[in-house]
Amino acid sequence: MGSVRKASAWLGLVEDHDERYYDDEYADGAESNDAWVTDPRVQVASDTAQDRGRRIATVSPAGFRDARGIGELFRAGVPVIVNLTAMEPDDAKRVVDFTAGLTFGLHGSIERVATRVFLLTPADTQIVTGETMGRGQGGFFNQS
Incomplete structure (x- = not known):
């Protein structure tokens, strides 16, 4: 399969008939439980x-x-x-x-x-924020 065809298949513009990308269990139409x-x-x-x-x-x-x-x-x-x-x-x-x-x-x-x-x-879940300790104290992105 050419690179343009692969890119088109990846974007969903054409059907991908290359079977090697499919999992055997998925290709057989296995039902979920x-x-x-x-x-x-x-x-x-x-x-x-x-x-x-x-x-x-x-x-x-x-x-x-x-x-x-x-x-x-x-x-x-x-x-x-x-x-x-x-x-x-x-x-x-x-x-x-x-x-x-x-x-x-x-x-x-x-x-x-x-x-x-x-x-x-839920009550047993802790939320961790992405705030860093150094951000408020002139961290990495401070360009002044």
Whole structure:
């Protein structure tokens, strides 16, 4: 396969028929043993991450009806990133109120990550910020 064809296939512009890139189990159409199918707006880490306790879910609800899915994930002990940027402001406010009550009731925490994006963490999860100790004291990027 030529380099232009590979690049086009990688970008999804043409179909990639080169079978060597597929995992044998995936190519055979192996079925997963999941008891339930997640909503396509919800992304959860793999089973390996679940075994290690390193799962984080991202949810982009379309309306207040999707708040139940957020609650179920959070009650299961999974940290949830809630992206409300695509919602109407009134529904987004209701979801924020729901998630605030959810985190309060389950002794978790809620933190605003960006405009209309929130991180819900269970009680046993610690949030580590990217702030460095030297930043406020004339760190590496101080150009004065």
